[in-house]
Structures are given as C-alpha cells and as structure tokens.
Amino acid sequence: MSSGARPLAMTFSLRTVLITSLLLFSLLPAGVVGWFLYRSNLQSVELLSGKIIEDMTQRIKTDVQGHLAQAHVVLNGLIHEQPDVSAVRRARQLIESPALFEQTAFAMTRMTPDVPRMYVGSARGEFLSVETFAQDASTRVRVSERKEGGDGRGLFMAESPGDRRHGLPAEKGGYDPRSRPWYRAAMDNKGRAFTPISVLAADRQLRLTLAQPVYGADGGALGVFAVDLPLKSLNQMLQSMRISARGAVFLVDEQGFMVASSTGDELFSGGAGNLQRHKPLQSRNPIIRQAYGEAAPSLGQTLESSVQRVSFLRRISMADDTLMVALQPFGESMGVRWSLVVAAPESDFTAVAQAALKKTLAVTALILLLGALLAIALAWRLSRHFRRLGEAAALLALGEVPPVQPASRIAEVRQLSQTLHDSAGELQRHRAAIQAQTLALHEANETLEDRVASRTAELNASRDEALGAARAKAAFLAAMSHEIRTPLNGVVGMTTLLADTPLDLEQRDYVHTMRISSDQLLGVINDILDFSKIESGKLELENEPLNLLATIEEACDIGAPRAREKGLELLVDLGDELPGWVRGDVTRLRQILLNLVNNAVKFTEKGQVVVSAHVLEDFSPGRGGLVEFRIKDSGIGIEPDRQAALFQSFVQVDASTTRKYGGTGLGLAICQRLVRLMGGQIGLESAPGDGSTFWFTARLGHADAPEVAMLSALHLVSLAGKRVAVLDDTQLNLRILDKQLRRWGMQPVLFERAAEALAWLAGNPVDVVISDMHMPEMDGLSFARLLRERTPATPIVLLTSGTMPSGEQARVFDARLLKPYRQSQLFESLARVTSAPVEVQKVARSEPAAARNQFILVADDNAINLKVALAMLAKLGYEAATAVNGSEAVDRVAASLRTGLGETPRQYAAILMDANMPVMDGFVVSRLIISTHGTQAPPIIALTASVLEEDRQRCLQAGMVGFLPKPLRIDELSESLARYARQAEPENATKIIAADAVPDAQDAQSGIKPEQVLIDWNRLEQFREFDDDELSMTREVVLLFITEMPQRIDDIRGALSACDSAALSRAAHALKGAASNVGAQALSGACAALEQSCLQGQWPADAALQVAALVAFADQTCQALKGWTAAQAA
Incomplete structure (x- = not known):
C-alpha cells in the first residue's frame, strides 16, 4: 500500500459478508410473510369482532x-x-x-x-x-x-x-x-x-x-x-x-x-x-x-x-x-x-390469531436454518474465485499482464479475468499516449499567458471607450437641454402673455396653436431626457411625504381640459382603504398617471375614462404598502399580439397610430421603468373595440399626515344625516357619488332618469340635489328649472363635463363643478349650499401690482428670458429689477441691504437666479450673497434649463431655496414666489395702537409686541371665491367664530382657575386655530405663546397675565369683526 493511501478502520472477509447477507435475505422474507399473515389474521378477527359488536348494537337498539x-x-x-x-x-x-x-x-x-x-x-x-x-x-x-x-x-x-x-x-x-x-x-x-x-x-x-x-x-x-x-x-x-x-x-x-x-x-x-x-x-x-x-x-x-x-x-x-x-x-x-x-x-376474539402467530414463528426459524446452510456452502465457493481475481489485480497494479482463469465454471469470473488481462495491455498503450499529450500541454501553457494579457488590455480599452461615450452623451444632453429650453422659454412665456392681451378670434387661434405646439415640443424634450437618464442609471426617486388623493386628482385636473374638448367624462374612483398620506416621489408618480390619462383621452373618441386606485397590500410602518392604479377607457382597444410591444422604446401600435395621434413612443417605456424603480409592475388589459385598461402598482412608504396650519374641512363641518338626491344617467357615476357621499355620513337617493327624480322629490324633501348636466331625456338645466318651480328652496349642485353654464343659466344652480371634480371641492360645495360652516384652503386671487408691495430681482444674461420674467412678474403684481450677469446681481443685492443716512434702499423679497451666466454663474453668486449677508440675504430661486436631479441638488447645495425649470410657466412662478418670497406687510392691516388696550406690564411679561396686526383682512378675502352676491359664506364663518368665542374664553378661564396646564394648553390651541382661520393674528399669537408656556410641563408663573392679554385681544377682535359684518350688510 502506498504511503498516501488511507487505511480502513475495519475490514470484512467476503465469506462473512456472503453468509451474513444470505442469512438476512432468508430471514427477512420469512419474517415479512409471517408478519403479514399474522396482521391479516388479526385484522380479520378485529373486523369480525367489530362486526359482531356493531350487529349486536343494532339488534339491541331495535329491540329497545x-x-x-x-x-x-x-x-x-x-x-x-x-x-x-x-x-x-x-x-x-x-x-x-x-x-x-x-x-x-x-x-x-x-x-x-x-x-x-x-x-x-x-x-x-x-x-x-x-x-x-x-x-x-x-x-x-x-x-x-x-x-x-x-x-x-x-x-x-x-x-x-x-x-x-x-x-x-x-x-x-x-x-x-x-x-x-x-x-x-x-x-x-x-x-x-x-x-x-x-x-x-x-x-x-x-x-x-x-x-x-x-x-x-x-x-x-x-x-x-x-x-x-x-x-x-x-x-x-x-x-x-x-x-x-x-x-x-x-x-x-x-x-x-x-x-x-x-x-x-x-x-x-x-x-x-x-x-x-x-x-x-x-x-x-x-x-x-x-x-x-x-x-x-x-x-x-x-x-x-x-x-x-x-x-x-x-x-x-x-x-x-x-x-x-x-x-x-x-x-x-x-x-x-x-x-x-x-x-x-x-382478547375474547383474538385467540385464533395468537395461535397463528406461534406457527408463523416456527416456520420462520426452519427457513432461517436452511438458509444458513446454503449460505455457508455458496460463500466458500465464491470466496475462492474472488481470491484468485485479487491476485490478478495485484499483478495488474504492478504493470504485469495476469493469466486468464479458464478452469472456473462461473461465466462472470472468467469474463472478469479476461478483462484484467486485456486492461493491462491497454494500460501500457495509454501510458505512452499520456506522456506525449503532457509534453504538448506544457508547450501550450507557455503561450496562453501572453494571449490572456493581450485580451485583458483590449477589454479595458473598450470599457474606457464606452465610459467616455456615456460621459459625452450626458454632457451633450445637458448642453442641448440648455440650448433648446432657452429659446423655448421665450416662445412659451411670450405666447402665455400674448394670450392675455386683446386679440381677435383669428389671432387667438394662432396663439393657441403656438402654445400647443410649444407644449408638445417641451413634452418630447422631457421624454427624451427622462429616457436618457433612466438608460444611464442616473434617475433617482425622491422619498418624501405626499398626499396620494391630491396627486391623483392633480393628474386628472391636467388631463381634464382635453377630455372636455372631446366630450369625454373623466371619473375618479378611489377605494375607502386608500391612505391619505404616503412616502414616495410625487413628481414621478404624477408623471406616470398623467401619461396614462393623456393616452386614454387621446385614443378615446366617446364615452369615459375612469381612474381608480386601491390598496393591494396593507400599509405597515416598516415595509409600506402596495397600491394598484387602473386607468380604464372606452377607446379603440389594442390587438393582443401588439400589446407586449407597447412598452418598448419608440414603439406604437402601428404606423397609422403615429400619423393620427402623434407621439414619440417613449411615454409607456418611461412609465414602465419608473414603475419598476417604485417596486411595482405595469400591464395592459385590452381588446379591439372594447377599450383598454392600463394598470400599474407602486410600493409606497408609510407616512403620517403632516400637521398643517389650517384644519381639514372634515373637522369643521358635519354633513352626517343629510339627505341628498343624485341624478345621473351613468351607473358608474352614481356608484362613485354614492360611495363618496356615504363616506361623509350623508343619505343618498340615486336616480338615472330626471322624470323619476322629479316624481320622487315631489313628496320627499331633501337637503340638497346633485344633478348631471348631459342626460338623454332631459338635461340638467331643464331639470333644475322644473325643480325650482316646485321646490324653490332646495339647493342644486351641477356636475358637468362640458361647458359650464353662465349668466342666467348659472343662477339656476347653487354651485357648479367641472368633472373631474376634487372630493374637497364637492365637500366644500355641499357644505356651503347646506349652510354648514366649512373652512377652505384657497389661494387668494392675483392682486394688482400696487397691492403686493414686493420687489423681485431677476438675474439672467438672456434678454428674452428677462423680458418673459418681467412680463410675468408684472402680471402677477410684483415690481422687479434686473441684473445681466452675476457680478451685477451681487452689487444690486449689496446696495439694497446697505444702511446709512438718507432714504433706506428698497430690499428684495426674492431673487430669480439663472444658473448659467457669464462672469459668475448662479451657483457662485448664490454662495457669495449668502456668505456675505447671512440671514439678511433674500431667498434665491434657481432658473435653469437643466432638469437633471444632480442640477437640482447643486442648486440646493449652493443655498438656493427653490427650483424653476425653463421654459418658465406663470403658475409655477406664482406658486414658488408665494412660498419663498418674503412677505411685505399688508397696507390694509389693522394695527393695535391703543396704549391702554393691554397694560405695558402684561406686554412685557407675555412676550406680545406693543403693536401687532389685529386682523389680516386679506385672509377673509380668500373666502370670496365661495361666496354668492351676499357674502353668505364669509359671514357664516365670521359669525360662527364670534358665537363660539364666549365658550372658548370660559374654557380658558376654567383651566386657569383649576391650574390645569394640560387643559389650558388644549383650550389655547383650539382658539389659536379658530383665530388663524379668520385672520386674527394678534389673538392667534397670544394663544400660541400661552400654549407654548404650558407645553413645558410646568404651570407658567405669568399664566394670569397671559390670559388677561388674550381676553383683551379676543374682545378687540370680536368688536372689529362685528363692525366688518355690519358694514358688509349695509
């Protein structure tokens, strides 16, 4: 045995193995057969005994x-x-x-x-x-x-x-x-x-x-x-x-x-x-x-x-x-x-089986004895032959040729002996061939290393070339984005401003065509850039709290005008289990929804488009949840064999689709990649002539609803128990309205025909009626006029997907909403017409230039961009100054903040900063202004033609607070300035100037300034959008505030008497919210100070002084509001 062989722990002779194996093969069959016989007899006896007992049981039962x-x-x-x-x-x-x-x-x-x-x-x-x-x-x-x-x-x-x-x-x-x-x-x-x-x-x-x-x-x-x-x-x-x-x-x-x-x-x-x-x-x-x-x-x-x-x-x-x-x-x-x-x-029944078991054991023992004798004889003969074969194998291991055993009568032994003899000769021949191949392999290995090194160098060069091409592509797209968006900014901006000037019908049609064309061009550019970012792996999703309901409704609002132009109904059907707030990328989610809604509207000539959403997997804090969105249309449908190709880049249904409807074929491919980034899937269910349903899922994170300054209208109004009659000829519309109204606690009664509704309303009073405009037998206007003749006092709310009635027709209705309406709009309309107090969150109407009293600096080296920005700012009511490069922008900001003798310079409320300018770019200018002036520096909002995420991050890192892409849009500009610009003090704000209104000692201890804005009247102007000619909505909110004031003051005084800091904090917080709703800034500030003092966990030492100051502000606020309501009534 060689030194490398591993010795066995124990060996057995062939004779022992054969004898043992044959004995086992003899014993096992006998034992198995005996066991089966015993079990068979035993089971037979058991079955028989069970049958006897069952028969006896039935016999006794029958006799009893x-x-x-x-x-x-x-x-x-x-x-x-x-x-x-x-x-x-x-x-x-x-x-x-x-x-x-x-x-x-x-x-x-x-x-x-x-x-x-x-x-x-x-x-x-x-x-x-x-x-x-x-x-x-x-x-x-x-x-x-x-x-x-x-x-x-x-x-x-x-x-x-x-x-x-x-x-x-x-x-x-x-x-x-x-x-x-x-x-x-x-x-x-x-x-x-x-x-x-x-x-x-x-x-x-x-x-x-x-x-x-x-x-x-x-x-x-x-x-x-x-x-x-x-x-x-x-x-x-x-x-x-x-x-x-x-x-x-x-x-x-x-x-x-x-x-x-x-x-x-x-x-x-x-x-x-x-x-x-x-x-x-x-x-x-x-x-x-x-x-x-x-x-x-x-x-x-x-x-x-x-x-x-x-x-x-x-x-x-x-x-x-x-x-x-x-x-x-x-x-x-x-x-x-x-x-x-x-x-x-x-045992009374198994005696026979026991006897059978004894016989089985005896037969098994006899078989075992015979098997042992046979095994011994057979093992002796076989072991002799195998011993000779072992000797032949030993000769083979030494390289010698063993002899054949012709004397054996066992064919297998003779064949094995012959095989050993032949294998020895074959082994010698293979040994010579292996030595020759080993020599050739050694020579080949010497040249292989050189070839591997050469191939590695070629692969590295190819990789460097591909990376360089990717970097060049990204740089080219960034440059082309800037070069295309800069002139496009002028086209879009000027057409927007031109549309608001006096034009005849032909000119207005030209302007409308220009605006549509520029929007289409901008959409193509955005699709190409998005696709490029996705392909290069540079697109990253945000993970921020977002209002899911608002996101879906915003996407539908954007697609609604096109749907109304084509006479389509755009409906929103949301599941009750849908959470209000989630975490995700609101921009990309809205982009997917808008793309699918626009596609549905584009390929639908009549009927409706339904946007629905529901939860597939419940939300949990650690994992989030899975939400499914479905956009169903009644359009042309798609052949099954063409559906899979729709999500490929630059692919549409066929060439005729491109000619008729236009488009790049990138929209669905981008949507598919965005959905995958969101951890979801996208798919299509369609058949020619039956419309299409595009669906996608997105895994969104769990988020708590953020605290907002104004309470939801659902907390300030109760529509529960109010009866409402709903008229619409479409069952789907009725189902959606029924679900929404019941969620608010109302009691809806549904009708598909106007005649049925009129007949039922003749004997059943309701709190409000909701009617569709376009119905086959009788339209909504005719229905409303007939209802006014019978029940003039019943409020009527109109829902229409077409032209909104105006003039004399509009006065027939108490409220009018365009489809798709937002749930908040429907809620607020129902609350208003049923005289329920409700708070609204609406942006005030644009004020004239003299009313804003805010000064904006625009820094841009392009004359067209400056002209567009100045025109939009003037239309929004802002005053503006310009800087054509970064150095000039730095000088103008420094001059506006300079103090000294003479007239104080006018400070900027915000700066609109172009990111790419000569002398100094916008990033350098922003850092310089912020480092020089610190907190006095105006808020800086970036203007850039680049829409890449890394450019947005560069703006934020430079200290800019906002980001506006080119081409500039007036609505985005208005929203950004309203959010970031420093607010000027309203000229019509009422001041507290009475020296004896609050004692000086109280002012000093409570932290309330001697002169504050008592009431911001602009806040009340925000309610005018929901008022009729008599300002009913605004007066109801103000009168409700005045009516509830005594009870709120009693709650505060009761908490003060009981020295209960928690109750005092809750009462101050409740009054603070109500005061903010009507613009009572001084009262709201006093409530906030009192609430903050109580939140520290200890009873404030100056609690009595703070409450006295708060009560004084409450009295002055109520007197001012009473005077305002009297003046409005006169």
Whole structure:
C-alpha cells in the first residue's frame, strides 16, 4: 500500500459478508410473510369482532326501540300524535266522559301487559287511572280516581268498568294531576312527550311515562292522557344477550344514569322516599366502568348538543388487553335521548390469531436454518474465485499482464479475468499516449499567458471607450437641454402673455396653436431626457411625504381640459382603504398617471375614462404598502399580439397610430421603468373595440399626515344625516357619488332618469340635489328649472363635463363643478349650499401690482428670458429689477441691504437666479450673497434649463431655496414666489395702537409686541371665491367664530382657575386655530405663546397675565369683526 493511501478502520472477509447477507435475505422474507399473515389474521378477527359488536348494537337498539314503541301504540289508542278532526273529537269525549275512558282503558290494558297503566287528568283537576297487574295467577285491575274539587285519590279493585265495590285505603294527602310531571311535560311541550325516568317504589323498577295533551275547540287545554311503560323487561332482555365471555351491554339516559345492564347491576338503591339511581361508574363490572369512561365525553356532546348524533366504534387500552367500545345514540325521534353502549375485550376474539402467530414463528426459524446452510456452502465457493481475481489485480497494479482463469465454471469470473488481462495491455498503450499529450500541454501553457494579457488590455480599452461615450452623451444632453429650453422659454412665456392681451378670434387661434405646439415640443424634450437618464442609471426617486388623493386628482385636473374638448367624462374612483398620506416621489408618480390619462383621452373618441386606485397590500410602518392604479377607457382597444410591444422604446401600435395621434413612443417605456424603480409592475388589459385598461402598482412608504396650519374641512363641518338626491344617467357615476357621499355620513337617493327624480322629490324633501348636466331625456338645466318651480328652496349642485353654464343659466344652480371634480371641492360645495360652516384652503386671487408691495430681482444674461420674467412678474403684481450677469446681481443685492443716512434702499423679497451666466454663474453668486449677508440675504430661486436631479441638488447645495425649470410657466412662478418670497406687510392691516388696550406690564411679561396686526383682512378675502352676491359664506364663518368665542374664553378661564396646564394648553390651541382661520393674528399669537408656556410641563408663573392679554385681544377682535359684518350688510 502506498504511503498516501488511507487505511480502513475495519475490514470484512467476503465469506462473512456472503453468509451474513444470505442469512438476512432468508430471514427477512420469512419474517415479512409471517408478519403479514399474522396482521391479516388479526385484522380479520378485529373486523369480525367489530362486526359482531356493531350487529349486536343494532339488534339491541331495535329491540329497545320496539319496547318504547309500545307506549306510543297504546297512547295512539286514545289519541294519535297528529290527530285528525274525528280523533280530536273522540279524545275530547274520553276526557269529558270518565266512564267512557274507563271502558276503553279496561280493554286496552288487558291486551297490552307491557303497558299496564293508562290514566287521564283534566284541566278541572279530575283524575282517573286504570292499572292491570298479575296476582295469584290471575289478572287484577286497580282503579284510582279524583273528582273535581276533591282532595286525595280513591283506590278500588274493579272487576269491570265502573265497579266500586271493593274499596282500598284512601290515599293520604292532596293529589292534583295538574301539578304532576307528566301533566306539565305534555303542556310545556304542547304535544306528546316522555317524562324523565322515575322509580316505582312499590315493585322497585324503573318506569317511563308518555303523555299527550288534548285541546278544546277554543284552543284551551282540556286535559292530558298518559301511559306508564315499565323498563324491567329491558334489563331482562340485555341479560339474556351474550356478546363474548366478558362482554357487557348497558343503556344510559340523557342524564347519564343507567337504564338497563346485561351484568345484573343494581340500577338504583335506597328506600321509599330516598331512592337514588346509579351511574355506570358505580357498576361492579370493570368493563362497564372502563367503557363509560371512554364514552362519557361523546355522551356529553350527544346529550347536550342539538346536532344529529352519530355512533362510533373505538379501541381503548386496558391493563393487559384492548377494550372494544361501541356507542349508539338513539330514541330522539321517539321522544327520548338514550345511548346504547356495547363493550368487550378484544382478547375474547383474538385467540385464533395468537395461535397463528406461534406457527408463523416456527416456520420462520426452519427457513432461517436452511438458509444458513446454503449460505455457508455458496460463500466458500465464491470466496475462492474472488481470491484468485485479487491476485490478478495485484499483478495488474504492478504493470504485469495476469493469466486468464479458464478452469472456473462461473461465466462472470472468467469474463472478469479476461478483462484484467486485456486492461493491462491497454494500460501500457495509454501510458505512452499520456506522456506525449503532457509534453504538448506544457508547450501550450507557455503561450496562453501572453494571449490572456493581450485580451485583458483590449477589454479595458473598450470599457474606457464606452465610459467616455456615456460621459459625452450626458454632457451633450445637458448642453442641448440648455440650448433648446432657452429659446423655448421665450416662445412659451411670450405666447402665455400674448394670450392675455386683446386679440381677435383669428389671432387667438394662432396663439393657441403656438402654445400647443410649444407644449408638445417641451413634452418630447422631457421624454427624451427622462429616457436618457433612466438608460444611464442616473434617475433617482425622491422619498418624501405626499398626499396620494391630491396627486391623483392633480393628474386628472391636467388631463381634464382635453377630455372636455372631446366630450369625454373623466371619473375618479378611489377605494375607502386608500391612505391619505404616503412616502414616495410625487413628481414621478404624477408623471406616470398623467401619461396614462393623456393616452386614454387621446385614443378615446366617446364615452369615459375612469381612474381608480386601491390598496393591494396593507400599509405597515416598516415595509409600506402596495397600491394598484387602473386607468380604464372606452377607446379603440389594442390587438393582443401588439400589446407586449407597447412598452418598448419608440414603439406604437402601428404606423397609422403615429400619423393620427402623434407621439414619440417613449411615454409607456418611461412609465414602465419608473414603475419598476417604485417596486411595482405595469400591464395592459385590452381588446379591439372594447377599450383598454392600463394598470400599474407602486410600493409606497408609510407616512403620517403632516400637521398643517389650517384644519381639514372634515373637522369643521358635519354633513352626517343629510339627505341628498343624485341624478345621473351613468351607473358608474352614481356608484362613485354614492360611495363618496356615504363616506361623509350623508343619505343618498340615486336616480338615472330626471322624470323619476322629479316624481320622487315631489313628496320627499331633501337637503340638497346633485344633478348631471348631459342626460338623454332631459338635461340638467331643464331639470333644475322644473325643480325650482316646485321646490324653490332646495339647493342644486351641477356636475358637468362640458361647458359650464353662465349668466342666467348659472343662477339656476347653487354651485357648479367641472368633472373631474376634487372630493374637497364637492365637500366644500355641499357644505356651503347646506349652510354648514366649512373652512377652505384657497389661494387668494392675483392682486394688482400696487397691492403686493414686493420687489423681485431677476438675474439672467438672456434678454428674452428677462423680458418673459418681467412680463410675468408684472402680471402677477410684483415690481422687479434686473441684473445681466452675476457680478451685477451681487452689487444690486449689496446696495439694497446697505444702511446709512438718507432714504433706506428698497430690499428684495426674492431673487430669480439663472444658473448659467457669464462672469459668475448662479451657483457662485448664490454662495457669495449668502456668505456675505447671512440671514439678511433674500431667498434665491434657481432658473435653469437643466432638469437633471444632480442640477437640482447643486442648486440646493449652493443655498438656493427653490427650483424653476425653463421654459418658465406663470403658475409655477406664482406658486414658488408665494412660498419663498418674503412677505411685505399688508397696507390694509389693522394695527393695535391703543396704549391702554393691554397694560405695558402684561406686554412685557407675555412676550406680545406693543403693536401687532389685529386682523389680516386679506385672509377673509380668500373666502370670496365661495361666496354668492351676499357674502353668505364669509359671514357664516365670521359669525360662527364670534358665537363660539364666549365658550372658548370660559374654557380658558376654567383651566386657569383649576391650574390645569394640560387643559389650558388644549383650550389655547383650539382658539389659536379658530383665530388663524379668520385672520386674527394678534389673538392667534397670544394663544400660541400661552400654549407654548404650558407645553413645558410646568404651570407658567405669568399664566394670569397671559390670559388677561388674550381676553383683551379676543374682545378687540370680536368688536372689529362685528363692525366688518355690519358694514358688509349695509
């Protein structure tokens, strides 16, 4: 053995292995066959024994039921369980005529010895009993009766009906049949019923009573018939049956007491007046006790439940045996709930199987002995041959050629010997060939290293070239973006301003065409840049809180004008489970929705487009949730074989689609990549002529709703309980409105036809009516005019997807909304027309230039851009100055902040800064201004033609607060300035100048400035958009504030008296919100200061002074608001 070989821990000779294997192969078949024979016999015996027990159970059950049936048969002789008219008439005669009953009972009891007693009790208290019994080898009859008004029962031995000659001792004590269990059971059951088993003390046996009531023609009870059924024969019947040597049978009633037993057990014990029935656990027989212990749980279920009862057969372990137990519930159809239990040891049936097992073991031992002898002989012969083969293999290992063994009679041995001989020669030939190949491989390895190094250098060069091309592409796109967007900024901006100048119809059409063309060009540029960013992997998604409902509605608002132009209805259907606030990229989510909505509108000529959203996976703080969005249209549809290609770049349905509808074919490809970045999927469901449904999913993060300065209208108004009639000829519109209105607690009534709505409204008043404009039989305007003639005071809200009515037509409606409407718009309109106080969050109308009093600096080196920006600022009401390079911008800001003698320079409210300018670019200028002037520096808003995310980040890193892309849009400019520009003090703000309004000491301690804005009247102007000619909305908000003021002041004073800092903080917070809503700045500031003092966890030392100042501001605010409402009314 070589030194590298691993020695075996243990070896065995071939002879030992063969002998052991053959013995095992002999033993295993014999053992398996014997085991199967034993199991087969045992299973046969088990099946047979189980069958015997089951058959015995059914036989006993049948006999017991037959015995119980005798009571029903006898009672049927008096009255059937379901009697007909004649049977009822006869039963009434038997009760009313005791003599007739006695004759009948005499005859029947003599014929039915198993039911020896029949009796009747009347509702008047009468009782008559006839009982037959054996005495002195003859049959005797005992009669017991009680007359109406009597006390006890009279007893007689009678030879014929009516015989009262042989009296017996009278019964002691009172007896009233109406109080007996059998009478009450029949009355309570209102039909035939068995009473619980009782013990007959006279002859010491169990009995069962079956009773049935009889009713008169007026439905009142006349009396009860009853028969007694002794159960002694059941005990005798079970004792006569033999299950096995040790088997036992017993009956158990619904209370768990034994009714009968095959073992002769006592069923009760005790003397008269103290008889106690026995349960199976009290039996002397261990089989009964063990069987009852196993069956007791099932007995409890069958006796206590009302479900259909079933039987079972089980095997349970005993000390040295297995007990077979069968349970059979029965009797429920006959009025009792008993269970029959049959039990027997399994060994009573398996004696034959035990004998078979012994024979099997003997046969197995004989087979094992024969197998051992055969194995020894065979192993000796085989080991001799294998020893010779081992010697031949050893020669082969040494490189020698072993001889062949021709003397062996085993073909396999001879073949193996020949193979070893041939393999030795073949091995020598292969050894020579391997040596030659090894030499050639060594020479090839020497040249392979040179080739690998050369290929690696080529790959590195290709990678560097590809990276350089990618960088060049990115630089080219950035440069082209700037070069294209700069002139496009002038086109878009000037067409926007030109549209607001006096133009004739032809000129206005030209301007509209220019604006559409420039928007399309901008859309193409944006698609190409987005696609390039996605392809290069530079697109990153934001993860910020966003209002999901607002995002969906904003996308629909943008697509709504095009839908209205084509006469389409754009509907929004959102699931109730949709969260209000989530985390994600609001810009990219809106981009996907807008792209799919625009596509749906573009390819739909008539019908509707429905945008829906619902949650697929519930939101959790760690994982977020999965939301599905669906955009369904009634357009042209798409062939199935063309759907997969739609999401490829630069692909549309076919060439005719591009010619008819336009587009680059990038929109869906961009949407698909954005959806994947959001962790979702996008797909399409469509068929030609049936429209299309584009769907996508997005995984959005969990977010808490951010605190806002103004409370939601849902917190300030309650529409709950208000009735609303909704008229629309489209079922989908009705379903969406019904869901939204019910979410607000309203009670909608839906109509598809105007005539039906008018007819119903004629007799059913409602709080408000919502009507669609375009309907087939009668449009919304005609419907509203007819309704005004009948119920002039009912508010009407119009929903229209077409032209908004104006002039005289508009005055027919209390509110008008364009589809798709926002839920907040519908809510606010309903709240206003139903006179519910609601707060709105609306941007005030654009003011004239003199009203804003804000000065803006525009820094840009392009004259066209300056002209566009100045024109837009002038239209928005801002004053502006310009700087044509970065150096000039720095000088102008420094001059505006310079202080000294003479007139104070006018400071800038904000700076619009171009990012690319000569001398100094916008980034350098911004850093210089901020580092020089610190907090005095005006807010800087970037103007740039680049829309890459890295450029946005450069702007923020340079200290800029906002970002406006070119071409500049007036709505984006207005929103950005409203958000970031420093606010000038309103010229019409009321000042607090009365020196004695609040004591100086209070001002100093409370932190309230001596001169503050009492009321910002511009705040009230924001409500005018929702007012009618009488300013009803604004006055309602103001009057509600004045009305609630005393209660709010009382809450604050109560918290002050109780020294409760938490209550004082809550009361101040509530008043602060209400004051902010009506523009009461001084009062709101005092509330905020008081709330902050209380939030520190300790009672503020100057709480009384702060409350006094707050109350003073509240009085002044209410006086000013009352004066304003009086002036408006005049």
